Amino acid sequence: MVSTTQELKEAGLKATVPRMKILEILDQRRDDHMTAEDVYKVLLENNEDIGLATVYRVLTQFEQAGLVHRHHFEGGQSIFELAQGEHHDHMLCTVCGKVEEFVDEEIEKRQLAIAKKAGYRITDHSLYIYGVCPNCQKKGK
Amino acid sequence: MVSTTQELKEAGLKATVPRMKILEILDQRRDDHMTAEDVYKVLLENNEDIGLATVYRVLTQFEQAGLVHRHHFEGGQSIFELAQGEHHDHMLCTVCGKVEEFVDEEIEKRQLAIAKKAGYRITDHSLYIYGVCPNCQKKGK
DNA sequence: GGATGTAATGAGAAGCTTTTGCATTTGTAA
DNA sequence: TTACAAATGCAAAAGCTTCTCATTACATCC
Secondary structure, three states: OOOHHHHHHHOOOOOOHHHHHHHHHHHHOOOOOEOHHHHHHHHHHOOOOOOHHHHHHHHHHHHHHOOEEEEOOOOOOOEEEEOOOOOOEEEEEOOOOOEEEEOOHHHHHHHHHHHHHOOOEEEEEEEEEEEEOHHHHHHHO | OOOHHHHHHHOOOOOOHHHHHHHHHHHHOOOOOEOHHHHHHHHHHOOOOOOHHHHHHHHHHHHHHOOEEEEOOOOOOOEEEEOOOOOOEEEEEOOOOOEEEEOOHHHHHHHHHHHHHOOOEEEEEEEEEEEEOHHHHHHHO
């Protein structure tokens, strides 16, 4: 078990209370994909005295440090997710908002090939599949 | 050559001046990927008396009518692109902002397979590759 | 263990993009 | 041409996110 303090130091960040709390929250909800507002709400519930501005600042720092990934799903807000394990892509239910993760080696390979062919040095990529999950299909009909 | 009036009627929209002007602009700049603000600026340059709110309204209607696609690249704003020809994905240069389009049958197939396997009824998808284009790589070094 | 300098934080204001309300205008169908 | 519904312009408002600045907390050095 790695302490949050240690994790932050390794990322080159001072171990402050807000940063530790936010890291904990992201850690406890690894399956969720949270907006800054979501994180802020949890802090409020826990009676932490941490401002929304700090949440945004910290999440941005985490992103720059590689601790967190930021996504731009349809709808506008940024969504944050703890960077863990390997890269993966996302499939979202447009009805209930559920998010599933997947990896497909073939797609990864093709993307690299496409970038290479065009002479691009690839820095990042994002693939979102939008649809209706099995559960919502049942309810809808 | 199809008139813009006709195009709008076919899409089930009244042929109003703002809608025709905006459609023209998108048509003239098929290679660009414009924000609402971009479109508005062109209207201003052309001395059209069309408000920004109308640009947003019209673009949203065009999207719903299937005339236009809306993208959410990194950075926040929505980007609009005339719906033409087949579906394609995007590769963006993070330095100069250039946007290239590509299609890869294999990736399309894999996406369908992934959605099907998870029981999703797929409604849409987006794939963005971010990188540095050949031109900017030269300049950078 | 305590002082010191720097970096981080909280609160509110500000910035951007996008949407909305409403009075007025415009397009269309009779 | 008339008349009605739909569309528009403007300004205000509503999100989301960032910035400013006075205050506080962390890490380091003694």
